Amino acid sequence: MAKSVWAASMSGLVLVASGVATLAADPLPPDVTHRPLPTQPFSVVKAKDEAQKSAIMNRQRALLARRYDLSDRPMRGIMMSGGRRAVQSGARVRLAKGMTWEALAAFSPSEIRRRGLLPEGFKPLPHVKQPTGGQVFPNREIRELIRQERRDLRRFDVDFDLPDHHTPEFPPPLFLTTHTELGDVSRGQLITIKNFYEIMNGLLTPVQMEGLRLLLTPFPQEEFNQTEDRKSADQSLGVACLDCHANFHTNAAFHLTPDVRPQAARFRLDTSSLRGLFNQQIHGSKRSIRSVEDFTEFEQRTAYFNGDHASAARKGVNLPDRANQVAMMAQMQSIVDFPPAPKLDPRGRLDPTLATQDELAGERLFMGKARCAECHVPQVAFMDNNMHDLKLERFYDVGATSNDFVMLPDGPIKTFTLRGIKDSPPYLHDGRLPTLADTVEFFNLVLGLKLTQQEKASLVAYMLAL
Amino acid sequence: MRILATLATLTTLILLARDAAAQGGNPAGMEPGTPANHPNTQDRLFVQLIAAGGHAEVSMAALAESRARSSRVKEFARAMARDHSKANKRLAALIEDRIQAPDGPDPEHRATRARLARLSGAQFDLAYMRAQLVDHQKAIQLLEWEINGGQNAQLRRHASETLLTVMHHLEMAQAIVAELTRTAPQGLAASSVTRRPVKTSAQHGRPPSIVHR
Numbered sequence: 001m002a003k004s005v006w007a008a009s010m011s012g013l014v015l016v017a018s019g020v021a022t023l024a025a026d027p028l029p030p031d032v033t034h035r036p037l038p039t040q041p042f043s044v045v046k047a048k049d050e051a052q053k054s055a056i057m058n059r060q061r062a063l064l065a066r067r068y069d070l071s072d073r074p075m076r077g078i079m080m081s082g083g084r085r086a087v088q089s090g091a092r093v094r095l096a097k098g099m100t101w102e103a104l105a106a107f108s109p110s111e112i113r114r115r116g117l118l119p120e121g122f123k124p125l126p127h128v129k130q131p132t133g134g135q136v137f138p139n140r141e142i143r144e145l146i147r148q149e150r151r152d153l154r155r156f157d158v159d160f161d162l163p164d165h166h167t168p169e170f171p172p173p174l175f176l177t178t179h180t181e182l183g184d185v186s187r188g189q190l191i192t193i194k195n196f197y198e199i200m201n202g203l204l205t206p207v208q209m210e211g212l213r214l215l216l217t218p219f220p221q222e223e224f225n226q227t228e229d230r231k232s233a234d235q236s237l238g239v240a241c242l243d244c245h246a247n248f249h250t251n252a253a254f255h256l257t258p259d260v261r262p263q264a265a266r267f268r269l270d271t272s273s274l275r276g277l278f279n280q281q282i283h284g285s286k287r288s289i290r291s292v293e294d295f296t297e298f299e300q301r302t303a304y305f306n307g308d309h310a311s312a313a314r315k316g317v318n319l320p321d322r323a324n325q326v327a328m329m330a331q332m333q334s335i336v337d338f339p340p341a342p343k344l345d346p347r348g349r350l351d352p353t354l355a356t357q358d359e360l361a362g363e364r365l366f367m368g369k370a371r372c373a374e375c376h377v378p379q380v381a382f383m384d385n386n387m388h389d390l391k392l393e394r395f396y397d398v399g400a401t402s403n404d405f406v407m408l409p410d411g412p413i414k415t416f417t418l419r420g421i422k423d424s425p426p427y428l429h430d431g432r433l434p435t436l437a438d439t440v441e442f443f444n445l446v447l448g449l450k451l452t453q454q455e456k457a458s459l460v461a462y463m464l465a466l
Numbered sequence: 467m468r469i470l471a472t473l474a475t476l477t478t479l480i481l482l483a484r485d486a487a488a489q490g491g492n493p494a495g496m497e498p499g500t501p502a503n504h505p506n507t508q509d510r511l512f513v514q515l516i517a518a519g520g521h522a523e524v525s526m527a528a529l530a531e532s533r534a535r536s537s538r539v540k541e542f543a544r545a546m547a548r549d550h551s552k553a554n555k556r557l558a559a560l561i562e563d564r565i566q567a568p569d570g571p572d573p574e575h576r577a578t579r580a581r582l583a584r585l586s587g588a589q590f591d592l593a594y595m596r597a598q599l600v601d602h603q604k605a606i607q608l609l610e611w612e613i614n615g616g617q618n619a620q621l622r623r624h625a626s627e628t629l630l631t632v633m634h635h636l637e638m639a640q641a642i643v644a645e646l647t648r649t650a651p652q653g654l655a656a657s658s659v660t661r662r663p664v665k666t667s668a669q670h671g672r673p674p675s676i677v678h679r
Binding site: 079080081082173175180181182183184185187188202339340341342354 | 606646
């Protein structure tokens with residue numbers, strides 16, 4: 001008995017001793033999770049950034065040219081919903097010399113990985129400047145905000161990297177679930193803090209109007225604020241929600257995911273459309289947030305401040321009041337409708353009296369051989385309100401670096417809706433696929449579908465009708 | 467005699483009560499000495515806006531009839547000229563002397579017309595039709611506003627009748643814009659599509675075979 005008490009107390013001592021030993025070891029460096037405080041004056045950082053800018057952009061252009069053919073080759077007669085931009089044709093991801101899509105699809109994932117055959121364009125797409133990251137806006141959005149608001153979202157360290165014709169039409173039309181009779185209610189304008197009241201007066205409730213005002217109000221953001229730690233030449237008033245979600249759709253502005261560390265492994269995020277949000281039960285590509293209220297409330301610390309609440313506090317975070325402001329913003333977002341798809345019946349299936357044979361063939365594939373509808377369920381707005389892991393890392397070596405970006409597995413990502421999908425290139429959560437034809441080739445490979453050329457074309461025709 | 471006087475007082479009270487109910491927040495108030503049966507602020511504003519819009523429609527339709535390239539746009543412009551001239555006349559007949567109605571388009575519409583007058587061909591067609599979309603959307607809001615809160619029963623009835631026509635105009639405009647831009651019809655036009663007979667099935671990259679009925 002006495003012996004066992006002694007033994008027990010001795011083992012306790014050993015545990016305490018080993019605990020002390022662990023505490024004595026240094027953790028990883030201090031800024032591996034948190035954003036470091038700036039150590040240099042603004043003018044020094046700005047001069048360095050400006051000096052690097054053209055090399056940074058040239059490197060990104062070279063990367064894009066290796067990955068894709070981004071030439072302007074629109075489909076004849078196929079326009080986005082507002083009629084302001086044509087939909088681009090064909091698969092644009094480049095194959096290795098001598099390779100064909102059919103030959104590639106014949107290899108197993110492990111063979112593709114071993115031989116390094118996965119097209120570079122199928123791998124995660126890097127941000128233009130990984131170590132800094134942050135929000136990058138397309139030039140058309142920047143120009144229009146300067147015109148309307150005198151607010152300048154240009155960065156001195158980086159520019160937007162994709163050509164206009166591979167981004168959504170601008171300004172995109174806006175459809176409301178409360179006024180389906182009217183069609184696009186944007187009057188062909190980018191809705192801003194300046195014009196929203198005039199355009200929306202009479203169409204919205206006071207609560208929705210106030211929600212819209214808040215969604216259009218600029219608040220400080222990591223790269224656009226008044227401190228020395230910013231990437232705008234002038235002290236900036238900040239960024240509004242709808243600066244990326246232009247007219248509640250997307251202008252293809254991009255960012256880094258707020259949900260991953262270290263910085264080198266944060267993947268690029270392409271702005272997602274807010275159309276059809278009323279049917280969406282989970283929010284955020286990676287976070288699976290369960291209500292739009294939760295998402296709206298927390299974006300001030302994620303989209304705005306990279307999931308770093310300490311940095312947010314320093315630069316003047318705006319935390320909207322849950323009971324009023326958040327609710328009003330959420331109610332505004334929840335009346336944003338999809339663009340019209342007149343060939344779909346109320347359950348999301350093609351009306352055979354309206355659809356072409358090609359579209360109908362595409363729908364049969366979508367529901368069957370191509371396995372799309374397993375996640376993109378037509379009757380629930382082509383979503384399943386779940387996240388799925390495509391396990392793309394079966395096809396490439398995890399940990400490879402591309403433009404300072406360390407490619408780790410994507411892990412589970414939210415199923416995005418396919419309603420109005422022709423309006424929102426580029427595709428996938430990071431915008432790595434320029435066209436709908438690219439998405440078909442991607443899933444043909446990832447899911448091992450063995451689709452024929454004709455079947456791939458039918459799937460594209462079907463998606464254009466959604 | 468006393469009974470008659472009481473009745474008259476009662477009627478006045480009822481009318482006053484109804485006027486009060488019909489006026490929303492922020493009434494501008496009446497000038498001193500305004501007659502008791504003076505039309506309310508809303509009726510006056512409604513007449514002003516709808517009359518100016520009506521004149522603008524006729525004036526822009528005249529421009530479109532001579533300028534448009536597409537026969538469907540010309541046809542639409544003729545319908546606008548016809549329907550809005552008729553509506554303008556009907557409105558003029560309803561207006562009491564005390565309401566001042568404009569006899570031409572307002573400055574905003576004059577500016578739109580001037581902008582359109584600088585365009586031609588397909589550019590004109592699309593710009594005119596897109597301006598028509600916005601004008602008819604606004605007109606619908608205005609008519610619904612008068613139906614809800616106007617005072618003059620005849621004006622409100624006029625608004626109700628006009629609303630159906632304006633909805634139909636909006637649907638026509640949506641269908642034409644869809645055709646001009648090769649997009650799926652929006653709004654009301656989205657729910658009245660019919661299939662155009664197609665000869666071959668394997669046509670990739672062709673426009674969706676949707677026509678407006």
